[in-house]
Amino acid sequence: MTEIIDGKVASQDVVAEVKRLSAELAVSGGTPGLAVVIVGEDPASQVYVASKSRMASECGFHSVQYSLSSDTSENELVDLVCKLNFDPQIHGILVQLPLPSQIDTGRIIQAIAPEKDVDGFNFINVGKVGTGELGTAFIPCTPAGAMLLIERVRGKDLTGLNAVVVGRSNIVGKPMASLLLAANCTVTIAHRHTRDLATITRTADILVVAVGKPELVKGDWVKPGATVIDVGINRVPALADGTRRTTLVGDVDFGAVKRSAGAITPVPGGVGPMTIAMLMANTLVSAYRAVGMVAPRFDEAKRSHMDDN
Ligand code: NAD
Incomplete structure (x- = not known):
């Protein structure tokens, strides 16, 4: 009998755990913050961004969305990312892809501080995943x-x-x-x-x-x-x-x-559904790290591997 793997149920389990841990963090005075940035009016991207922001709010996060016009320049977007890098209320920065053609996507991804790169696309996090340093990486x-x-x-x-x-x-x-x-x-x-x-x-x-x-x-x-x-x-x-x-x-x-x-x-x-749940998990982990608390793990099984090569 073939098992149909229910991603909705699995994602609800992850989100329930994120909500519980987010509430626990709030007791210590911390609130995870997620900034979602969208440039332009691509309808599919609008839907993705809206559901990410909504889910962040449901998880008890401080959720902010920046909707920039399609003619935004690369430097304007870099400036916003840098501002968010230094914002102590923000623990995760997500720039929705694809970006308009006048913007170098690589430059924007690399501008995001690795410790707020909850998409896991920055070279630091890519390098950590590639070398098995999963404990401190953000995994895509x-x-x-x-x-x-x-x-x-x-x-x-x-x-x-x-x-x-x-x-x-x-x-x-x-x-x-x-x-x-x-x-x-x-x-x-x-x-x-x-x-x-x-x-x-x-x-x-x-x-x-x-x-x-x-x-x-x-x-x-x-x-x-x-x-x-x-x-x-x-x-x-x-x-x-x-x-x-x-x-x-x-x-x-x-x-x-x-x-x-x-x-x-x-x-x-x-x-x-798992993709968005893991974005919430990564943002929560980032917030725990930011206040110096031991970050929760959502990938227990992979932690102890790569002990040899
Ligand atoms: P991509 O276009 O960046 O990469 C596609 C890859 O498929 C390339 O490496 C290419 O070499 C390979 N490929 C193309 N044709 C092939 C063929 N005939 N045989 C074998 N390999 C072939 O795409 P991506 O961003 O990795 O996304 C892949 C798919 O996953 C898309 O449908 C995308 O919408 C979907 N996606 C889903 C989620 C999600 O949350 N479920 C997230 C990201 C991407």
Whole structure:
């Protein structure tokens, strides 16, 4: 019987813990603060930003949103980031991507202070994740959430399992591979130039797909019993006649793959809700660190690994 991994329930568990710890921190006089910055009017980004700000408020955080016009200059955005870097009420800074073309995204990401980089995109945090320094890193939210879902199904010891990550982006594929490596999996990373992808995906005990191609992974690409984590979010026509209505699908052919997989995340309702929950977790951790208190852990299983190489 294939398990459908419920990301909504898992994310609610994380958020409940964040709320509890946020209330505990408040007793000591601390309130986690999250600043979300959006530049321009991209409708999808507006929706993401609104839900992040709303969730932050629900968690008891000090939540501020900066909505800047699409003609904002790079220097204006750097100035805002620097101001937030020095704001003691702010513990997490999130600049919603993509940014308009006149702004160098890399410069903005690197301008965010590493200790407030709750997205985990800054070189310092990327380096810590890559070298297994997970205890003091901010782990990017989507792979961090995917790891928690994997651990819910496979338990906390993933030692020796074959993991295949399809996609090598800096925000999902690469950090995902680093986390699985830190958990002692044997990791293969596949990407757009990989030959005979299906042969590689069939070796996976854990298959994570983060590509952005609707239903790329077919039923016979997956080993029986594998845990399949579908990160992809693709908007496709809902009806065969291609009329305007659309629906969301992942990078995995859910209907076919669920017949062979041991466990699989749905789209929507799988990895997506975890991403926002882990953003709250990272902001909470940042606030604990800022007041010098021992930061809570949301990634227990990975802590003690990478003790050797
Ligand atoms: P990206 O475009 O930056 O990277 C895509 C990767 O897929 C690249 O490494 C590329 O080499 C690889 N690729 C492309 N075509 C391929 C093919 N035919 N075979 C094998 N590999 C191929 O994308 P991203 O930012 O990593 O996002 C990937 C998907 O995950 C998107 O659908 C995105 O919307 C989704 N996403 C979801 C969440 C979430 O919260 N659930 C968060 C981030 C991204």
